[in-house]
Amino acid sequence: MGCGKSSADDSIVREKSGVGFSKRNIRKEYQFLKLLGEGAFGEVRLAMHVNSSSPEYEAKRAIKLIKRDNVENSDKQEEMLLNEYNILRQIDNQNIIKIFELWKDEVFYYIVTEYLEGGELYKNISERDNFTEKDCAGLIKQVLLALNYCHKEGIAHRDLKPDNIMFESNSKDSICKLVDFGFASFCKNGKKMDDMLGTPLFIAPEIISNKKYTSKVDIWSLGVITYFIISTNPPFKGRTKRELFDSIKSGDFSFKSAPIFRRTSESLQSFISECLVVNPEKRATAEELLKHSWMTDVSSEEVSEDAIKSNLATLKEYSHHNKLQQGIVHFLAYKCGQREEIDNLSKIFRSADKNGDGKLDKSEISEYFQKYMGSADDAENEHIYSCLDGDKSGYIDYSEFLSATIDKENLLRKQRLINIFNEIDSDGSGDINLKELRQAFKTKASKKTEEEWEKIINEIDKDGNDCINFKEFLKAMDQVVHPKNFIPKNDIEED
Numbered sequence: 336m337g338c339g340k341s342s343a344d345d346s347i348v349r350e351k352s353g354v355g356f357s358k359r360n361i362r363k364e365y366q367f368l369k370l371l372g373e374g375a376f377g378e379v380r381l382a383m384h385v386n387s388s389s390p391e392y393e394a395k396r397a398i399k400l401i402k403r404d405n406v407e408n409s410d411k412q413e414e415m416l417l418n419e420y421n422i423l424r425q426i427d428n429q430n431i432i433k434i435f436e437l438w439k440d441e442v443f444y445y446i447v448t449e450y451l452e453g454g455e456l457y458k459n460i461s462e463r464d465n466f467t468e469k470d471c472a473g474l475i476k477q478v479l480l481a482l483n484y485c486h487k488e489g490i491a492h493r494d495l496k497p498d499n500i501m502f503e504s505n506s507k508d509s510i511c512k513l514v515d516f517g518f519a520s521f522c523k524n525g526k527k528m529d530d531m532l533g534t535p536l537f538i539a540p541e542i543i544s545n546k547k548y549t550s551k552v553d554i555w556s557l558g559v560i561t562y563f564i565i566s567t568n569p570p571f572k573g574r575t576k577r578e579l580f581d582s583i584k585s586g587d588f589s590f591k592s593a594p595i596f597r598r599t600s601e602s603l604q605s606f607i608s609e610c611l612v613v614n615p616e617k618r619a620t621a622e623e624l625l626k627h628s629w630m631t632d633v634s635s636e637e638v639s640e641d642a643i644k645s646n647l648a649t650l651k652e653y654s655h656h657n658k659l660q661q662g663i664v665h666f667l668a669y670k671c672g673q674r675e676e677i678d679n680l681s682k683i684f685r686s687a688d689k690n691g692d693g694k695l696d697k698s699e700i701s702e703y704f705q706k707y708m709g710s711a712d713d714a715e716n717e718h719i720y721s722c723l724d725g726d727k728s729g730y731i732d733y734s735e736f737l738s739a740t741i742d743k744e745n746l747l748r749k750q751r752l753i754n755i756f757n758e759i760d761s762d763g764s765g766d767i768n769l770k771e772l773r774q775a776f777k778t779k780a781s782k783k784t785e786e787e788w789e790k791i792i793n794e795i796d797k798d799g800n801d802c803i804n805f806k807e808f809l810k811a812m813d814q815v816v817h818p819k820n821f822i823p824k825n826d827i828e829e830d
Contacts, residue, residue, distance in 0.1 A: 356413070361438045361445050365398065377401040377443065381450060394670060395450040396435065400443045416444060419516045422490060427732045428693045429681045430481035432501070432514045433669075453502025453509045460564070463507065468599050471564050472633045474500075474511055475606075478557060479630065480685075481513045483621035484693035486550045489523030492516065493530075495556035496537045497563065503674070510678065522550055535576055536569050540584045540613050551615040554624070558610025565603070566593035570611065586613035602629040625691045636682045643707050646683055646740040653739040653815075654722035657794045659803075660815050661725065662776055663755055665738045667746050676742060684736050694730040743816045749809070756808050766802035768792075 368381040377400045384394070406412040416437055423434040438445035453459050456474075460466045478500060485492060492499075492513060499515045518532050527547035533539070539555035541548040562570040570588035573579030582588075588611060590596035590604050606629040612618040624630060653661070687695055687703045701716050723731050723739055759767050759775040773788050795803050795811045803811075 356417075356437045356439045356444075358439060361398075361440070365396065365447070367398065371397060376405050382447075395452075397448050397450040399446040399448070401446075402443060403439075403441070406444075412444065413439075415517050416446065419446075419519065422516050422519045422521070426485070426488070426490070427734050428481055428484045429684070429733055430477050430510060430512050431484070432512045448514075451501040451503050451512060451514070453504045453506075453511075456497040456500040456502070456511070456564075459502045459505070459509075462505075468565065468603060469633075471561070472603070472629055474564070475557070475561050476625075476630050476633050477511050478513065478560075479621055479624055480691050480693065482550075482553050482557065483625060483691055485513075485519075486553070486621050487692055489521055489526075490519055491522050491528065491550035492519050492553050492556075493528075494518040494533055494537075495553050495560065496534045497560055500560075503678075510681070525549075535579055536563075536571070538580075538583065539615070540586065541615055543580045543584055549615060551618050551620070554610050554618055554621065555615075557624075558607050561603075561607050561610065562588070562593075565599060566595050568593055570607075584613070586611060600629070602627075602632065605629065622691075636685065638682050638686050640707065642679070643683055643686070643703075646680065647704060647708050650723065650736075650739050651719060654719045656815055657791055657811075658725075658776075659772070659791050659795065660811055661738065663752070663812060664741070664743065664746065664815060665725075665734065666755065667751060668738045668741050669734065671746065671751065672737065672741060673745070676745075677737065680737055680740050681733075683740070684733060694732045695736065696730045700731065747812050747816055752809060752812055753805075756805055766800075766804050767808065768802045772803075 364385060365382040366385045368383065371379040371381055373379070379397055379399045382396045382398045384396075401412070401416075403409060403412075420434055420437050423432070432451065433449040434446065435449075436445075436447040438447070460470075460474075463470075478495075482492070482495075494515060494517070495513070499513060500511050501514050502509045502511050518530075520528055520530070522528060527549055529545070529547050531542060531545065533542055533552070533556075537556040537559045539548065539552035542552055559570060562568075571579060571582040573582050590607075596604060606624065606627050609619040609624065609627065619627075653664075656664075684695070687699055689699055689702075697716070697720055700720055701713075704716060720731065723735050725735055756767070757763075759771055761771050761774070769788055769792055772792065789801075792801060792803060795807050797807050797810075798804075
């Protein structure tokens with residue numbers, strides 16, 4: 336799930352947030368706290384859910400408020416916001432910001448996202464005592480992993496710049512995330528774009544030349560950012576916008592103009608040069624750049640073998656739970672996962688993701704089990720893979736992995752389960768019936784038959800009334816926390 340496709344298919348979070356703008360009073364849902372930043376169009380505030388019994392209440396949110404009076408074309412603005420929302424809701428990647436909701440009233444548009452307390456790239460690295468080339472490589476690799484994921488999903492960011500790279504926390508080891516997908520576009524199946532947009536210093540030459548372009552414009556921007564981080568100067572300059580654009584179109588830049596490059600590696604300069612190729616046909620792809628020596632020299636994150644084995648065992652256990660159990664875990668992992676635990680699980684995910692595409696295919700899962708568990712049982716691996724691949728996409732994506740491996744005991748607290756049960760039980764009868772279950776998990780991608788929905792009910796319904804009461808629901812979720820206590824229904828003798 337996360338913000339991605341897997342969770343789109345079988346999670347109530349999708350239906351809860353909807354597809355467009357909520358017109359309810361946002362201040363009845365969120366308490367607005369300190370100002371995080373402001374600009375020409377409005378401001379960004381820290382916020383928390385006002386309802387302490389809500390499953391989301393523990394999580395801090397960042398809410399961008401855009402003044403409607405400052406928007407020249409409200410229809411165009413709404414189209415951009417909806418575009419950003421719909422793109423981010425299909426993305427499931429640890430290095431890309433999560434978006435939760437869109438709201439509007441007579442004064443503001445509101446965008447609710449996760450709170451990235453580490454702030455923007457420049458602020459974060461300027462506050463560090465010693466930011467080295469090695470640190471820069473680690474940072475750029477994270478951005479590149481996000482771009483590789485987006486490009487393989489047919490998404491171009493189109494406004495990549497330092498302001499749109501933020502850190503999750505103030506820790507030196509914090510992960511960074513791409514933000515602001517307002518200019519992003521789908522570009523699947525070789526589709527080219529022709530919109531003139533972007534930020535002048537970081538814009539690709541083909542956009543300036545009014546040529547049709549591909550997602551490789553992001554690679555150009557990445558090269559400019561890398562040069563800029565190392566030298567604190569842009570590779571292309573001009574006293575006017577026209578001079579700047581002429582410089583960009585020529586592709587004429589030099590490492591000699593910034594003395595610091597005398598002390599950097601040839602590998603770094605080679606990496607930047609492969610990004611800043613004027614002809615996009617000859618410019619490297621994100622996938623190719625991940626294999627560049629400057630990227631492969633980045634030290635692998637240390638993950639203990641015991642942690643990996645423990646999580647693979649948890650993966651096995653999770654594959655035996657039904658879709659309702661998995662859906663509830665998905666929802667809560669998305670909303671309430673603890674940052675430190677998520678970061679540790681993310682490291683394990685990245686260590687298994689050998690090709691850096693942000694998802695795990697069958698060969699990667701099999702190789703991981705073989706290496707750490709000595710398991711070569713193809714049938715068992717196929718079962719685990721099939722069960723964890725909730726949207727039947729052919730791979731296990733980031734949020735599916737997190738849901739399977741996260742600490743269930745900490746996640747599935749009773750108050751959270753009460754709240755979710757009440758959300759699904761829309762008529763307040765105290766029972767979840769077939770219609771309510773189907774509605775709670777309803778998405779366009781869901782293709783479950785009536786028999787499959789009935790099977791989910793029957794797996795949990797112990798008293799045979801074709802509904803799930805709270806006691807049955809609680810017991811089913813307890814089986815997730817304590818899987819060894821689980822006795823399949825067919826093994827229970829009737830009194």
